[in-house]
Amino acid sequence: MSDAPSLDDRFAAAMGQCLGPDFPSEIGLAVSGGGDSMSMLALAHNWTKRWGVRLRVVTVDHGLRPGSADEARLVAEECRVLGWPHDTLNWQGWDGQGNLQDAARRARLSLIDGWRQGMRDVLFAHTADDQAETVLMRLRRGSGVEGLAGMAQIREAGAMRVIRPLLGERRDALRFYLRVMRIPFAEDPSNADEGFERVRMRKLLGALEEAGLGVDALTGTAQRMARAAEALKARAADIAARLTRLDWGQIVIDRDGFAETERDTQMRLLAASLRFVAGGTYRPRADALEALLDGALSGRGGTLGGAALHVEGGEMRIVRELNAVEETATEAGTGRLWDGRWRIEGPEINGLTVRALGTRGWSQVTPKPQLGPRFRQALSLPAVFRGETLVACAALGFGPAHTCRFEGPAPSLARFVLSH
Structure with missing residues (x-):
């Protein structure tokens, strides 16, 4: 009889590593209806019996295939059976331009970020196979240490944390778990479409496995690259x-x-x-x-x-x-950030328009500053206008005193x- 830990035990250990020892009261799960994510839903459900954490489940329906709505309903029904709340988010932003999978991934993260309502941690069902495919794709593109480190088990995505508790598990093991537990799941037909780079890498992995360059070798390389990346960082x-x-x-x-x-x-x-x-x-x-x-x-x-x-x-x-901010404008004193990072307010400017200084604004600055940003460097700084008249630009010491605070990503x- 094998003493190897079960999949449920391995999942619990991964959750402890990612979220413990003080678990949040509530976590989110991104579940598509495919085998990997439905396995994660079942494993998380079993795990909560011990730790008492509440689950909230979300499915993003990209609307790109006729069966996608059925897959969302499959997840909703399984959540009803298990007793967890479920929401379906619909994406209608594909314009037919650029990389479809990349656009869908970005949209999925953005939609889920808006859905979570203050909940920090959201589980995604990426596996060791996904990691190996990612490393292969990045190797083909000539990526450096960070790229070859693959996907991190914990990733900060703004205020949301993406958690990948299945990153050490093989896809075959998850499929076996589904069959034994009789858990329903959907097969995404796009997983066989060689028009997608990831599908081509998936098929290539089969041949590479025979040469000793399969999933275990590639994920091992990713782990070593991740350690190197931390040192370089x-x-x-x-x-x-x-x-x-x-x-x-x-x-x-x-x-x-x-x-x-x-x-x-x-x-x-x-x-x-x-x-x-x-x-x-x-x-x-x-x-x-x-x-x-x-x-x-x-x-x-x-x-x-x-x-x-x-x-x-x-x-x-x-x-x-x-050029990136020339058309960006907001109203001073409303609490809205200009360009997503500048808070500008004050009794003499509230209600006026905040936009980039630009050449027209610069021409109205007198006297010109001797220190700090010069002409080309100052054009994209936030300034306050009444119509086309420059009223204030705190960075250049122009106009009435007001609050112009940079709320950037780090101090x-x-x-x-x-x-x-």
């Missing part, structure tokens, strides 16, 4: 603390110190600066980042991911790209590097 955070400062939501980098830093850390600092300033969810593509870095080291600027890089004197400055670039 710590190095980048240390350099960021020494070489960078935050100035009105812009990142200023000491140019000489940056030039003396090893290239991998340069790439990390530049990528983190772009994301910090522009609010990007993902790191820029390696080739585009390399090109921007080469330009910066030779004294040229450039734009990438909604941010712009300026090289002047002994500094490199990462600012918000004007410093070093903290941002460590947390993303």
Whole structure:
């Protein structure tokens, strides 16, 4: 008789590692109706009997296949039987352009983030097979350490935490569990569509397994790469603390110190600066980042991911790209953030329009500032207008005193590097 832990025991251990020892009172589950997510629903249901945590279940119906609504109803019925609340969210945002699977994934995260209503943790049913496929896809694209680290078991997605308790489990083991427990599930026909890159990688894995380069080898590599990524992240955070400062939501980098830093850390600092300033969810593509870095080291600027890089004197400055915010406007004093990160209010400006300073606003600033952001660096800063007349720009010391607070993703670039 085998002494190996059961799937339920392994799931409980993974949940303890991800969420313990003080479990939240409520967690969410993203359940599509496929085999992996229906296994997760059953395992989580059994796990709650011991820990008393409440479950809330959500299904995102992307509306891309005729049977997707039936799959959502299958999940709803299983949740009714188990006694857990279930919601179906419908996505109607596909315009036929770009990468369908990537667009669907982004939409799924966004919809679930809006659904969770303050609940922090949401379980996703990614498996070891999914991890191996991800590593293969990223290897094909020439990814570095972070890419080859694959998916993290715990990922911060804004205020939501994505938890993957099945990341160490094989898909076959989950299917066996479903059959033994007689749990219903749906087969997604798109899993056989070789028009999708992930499906092609899935089929390739079968051949690679025979050569010893299967799921276990690839997931083992991902784990080692994840450890290396943590060490490299710590190095980048240390350099960021020494070489960078935050100035009105812009990142200023000491140019000489940056030039003396090893290239991998340069790439990390530049990528983190772009994301910090522009609010990007993902790191820029390696080739585009390399090109921007080469330009910066030779004294040229450039734009990438909604941010712009300026090289002047002994500094490199990462600012918000004007084109990305030129049409963005909000009303001062309403509590709404301009560009998702600036809180602007004050008795003499409330009710007026907040938008980027731009060239027209800059032309009205008198006298021009001697310190801080210069002309090109200042154009995307928040300013307050009455019609076309500039009333205030706190960053340039212009106009009546008011609150202009940057509520960015972290108090410093070093903290941002460590947390993303």
